[in-house]
Amino acid sequence: MYDAPYRVSAPAQITESPGTHTEKPMTAPSVPTVPNVDREILREAIQEEYEVVAREPQRGFHFHTGRPLAEILGYQTEWLDGLPEGSIESFAGTGNPFSLGTLAHGERVVDIGCGAGIDSLIAAGMVGPEGAVIGVDMTPSMLEKAQAGVRDLDHVEFRLGFGEELPVPDGWADVVISNGVVNLMPDKHEAFTEMARVLKPGGRIQIGDILVDRPVPENAKEKIELWTG
Numbered sequence: 001m002y003d004a005p006y007r008v009s010a011p012a013q014i015t016e017s018p019g020t021h022t023e024k025p026m027t028a029p030s031v032p033t034v035p036n037v038d039r040e041i042l043r044e045a046i047q048e049e050y051e052v053v054a055r056e057p058q059r060g061f062h063f064h065t066g067r068p069l070a071e072i073l074g075y076q077t078e079w080l081d082g083l084p085e086g087s088i089e090s091f092a093g094t095g096n097p098f099s100l101g102t103l104a105h106g107e108r109v110v111d112i113g114c115g116a117g118i119d120s121l122i123a124a125g126m127v128g129p130e131g132a133v134i135g136v137d138m139t140p141s142m143l144e145k146a147q148a149g150v151r152d153l154d155h156v157e158f159r160l161g162f163g164e165e166l167p168v169p170d171g172w173a174d175v176v177i178s179n180g181v182v183n184l185m186p187d188k189h190e191a192f193t194e195m196a197r198v199l200k201p202g203g204r205i206q207i208g209d210i211l212v213d214r215p216v217p218e219n220a221k222e223k224i225e226l227w228t229g
């Protein structure tokens with residue numbers, strides 16, 4: 001099993017509420033501090049690591065991958081039925097976004113850090129041809145594998161890009177999914193602001209990721225090898 005702290009799937013809902021009254025004064029939510037890490041160097045290190053997961057999935061990593069991982073995370077066999085082996089073998093998620101609920105027919109989905117495309121392709125099956133899926137990843141080899149898995153589906157597409165600057169129009173999506181990627185983005189506030197930008201009002205976020213239950217020392221956050229390791 002995993003040696004990392006907690007791997008969870010966390011739901012969140014963005015809603016337009018009609019304005020509720022409360023006796024207590026509202027306090028503004030605090031914005032998390034951004035770790036002192038060079039984002040470009042971090043991105044290069046992450047890309048290097050996931051290039052290998054894409055090109056040599058059998059090499060063996062300090063994390064689980066592929067079909068055995070999908071099984072551990074509770075992916076239903078029928079979700080994987082008919083998916084290309086290339087997308088399955090390079091699966092490297094940390095949770096199961098669909099454990100929070102399956103997606104509805106006709107929904108529009110953005111998959112942030114889609115990797116080799118397994119969640120995007122599962123989502124494409126759930127939303128059907130009336131829906132649409134855009135998978136975004138910054139690692140070219142991962143995207144090539146994802147692209148190869150599209151085959152004759154014309155309601156799923158993969159775009160090269162960053163989670164912090166999604167190549168997706170404002171208010172396009174009903175749901176944002178992501179699996180194992182938020183933990184790799186140093187500026188969490190920026191990451192969630194960008195998710196909110198691409199969501200329609202009332203849209204939702206279904207994330208599988210890693211949570212730690214105690215503060216991480218600031219100097220540890222500066223070590224690139226701890227982000228990728």
Ligand SMILES: C[S@@+](CC[C@H](N)C(=O)[O-])C[C@H]1O[C@@H](n2cnc3c(N)ncnc32)[C@H](O)[C@@H]1O
Nearest residue numbers: 091092093113114115137138139162163179180
């Ligand atoms: C742990 S893997 C998970 C991949 C995929 N979600 C899955 O479940 O197999 C992390 C992926 O996130 C991508 N990634 C990491 N940081 C990113 C960022 N800032 N923007 C876009 N993609 C990113 C990596 O290229 C890699 O493919």
